[in-house]
Amino acid sequence: MTLLAPSILSADFSRLGEEIHAVEQAGVDLLHVDVMDGHFVPNLTIGPPVVRSIRKVTRLRLDVHLMIDNADQFIEAFADAGADMISVHVEACPHLHRTVTSIKSKGLKAGVVLNPATTLSSLDEILSEADYVLLMSVNPGWGGQTFIPQVWDKIAGLRRLIALRGLPALIEVDGGVTQENAAPLAAAGADILVAGNSIFGGGDSRTAASEMLAALKSAG
Ligand code: DX5
Numbered sequence: 465m466t467l468l469a470p471s472i473l474s475a476d477f478s479r480l481g482e483e484i485h486a487v488e489q490a491g492v493d494l495l496h497v498d499v500m501d502g503h504f505v506p507n508l509t510i511g512p513p514v515v516r517s518i519r520k521v522t523r524l525r526l527d528v529h530l531m532i533d534n535a536d537q538f539i540e541a542f543a544d545a546g547a548d549m550i551s552v553h554v555e556a557c558p559h560l561h562r563t564v565t566s567i568k569s570k571g572l573k574a575g576v577v578l579n580p581a582t583t584l585s586s587l588d589e590i591l592s593e594a595d596y597v598l599l600m601s602v603n604p605g606w607g608g609q610t611f612i613p614q615v616w617d618k619i620a621g622l623r624r625l626i627a628l629r630g631l632p633a634l635i636e637v638d639g640g641v642t643q644e645n646a647a648p649l650a651a652a653g654a655d656i657l658v659a660g661n662s663i664f665g666g667g668d669s670r671t672a673a674s675e676m677l678a679a680l681k682s683a684g
């Protein structure tokens with residue numbers, strides 16, 4: 465079944481522990497942590513100390529999405545802080561094989577991320593090494609943006625590519641995931657869905673997460 469990874473980017477950071485417990489109680493599988501550097505993407509968020517604090521209050525697997533330049537410099541710090549999975553952008557990593565190898569050498573799952581305008585062909589030489597591929601379905605930088613429709617075909621294309629090569633890589637989709645498109649995205653081949661605004665953007669996060677999990681369950 466498709467896993468749900470709420471993104472804390474849209475959470476109330478003054479109540480982060482409570483927000484995390486709310487989605488944990490709903491039964492989500494992962495917690496998505498968006499790290500931005502104000503350079504690779506035009507926004508700033510959090511770093512390893514916050515991941516370390518989160519690690520202390522939850523047993524959820526921490527899915528850390530690095531939207532930063534010089535990712536190599538920070539892999540160790542995020543691994544030590546308690547990340548279980550780290551994904552890095554093809555567009556930001558000139559030595560991508562080295563970066564992916566370094567994540568895996570720490571015993572973590574390694575993900576490779578493509579921005580909406582980056583083609584699947586950029587995965588050719590790295591797909592066999594990736595534990596998962598994260599397809600961005602918005603341009604990274606903010607929560608609460610609208611899903612870019614071209615990504616539907618990209619998910620199907622990546623699904624075919626992975627099957628053709630007989631690889632184990634999972635597909636994660638991030639950006640603009642809602643209660644309405646979650647089940648169709650699962651049916652299209654997403655193994656992990658990230659959802660920020662639709663979980664933490666207002667109202668009760670636990671109910672929002674429960675409803676999305678129910679939608680995914682019904683998608684099979
Ligand atoms: C976008 C981030 C996403 C973001 C998703 O730059 O990588 O993880 O939090 O937020 P929503 O679900 O609100 O589009």
Ligand code: ZN
Pocket residue numbers: 471496497498529638658
């Ligand atoms: Zn993300």
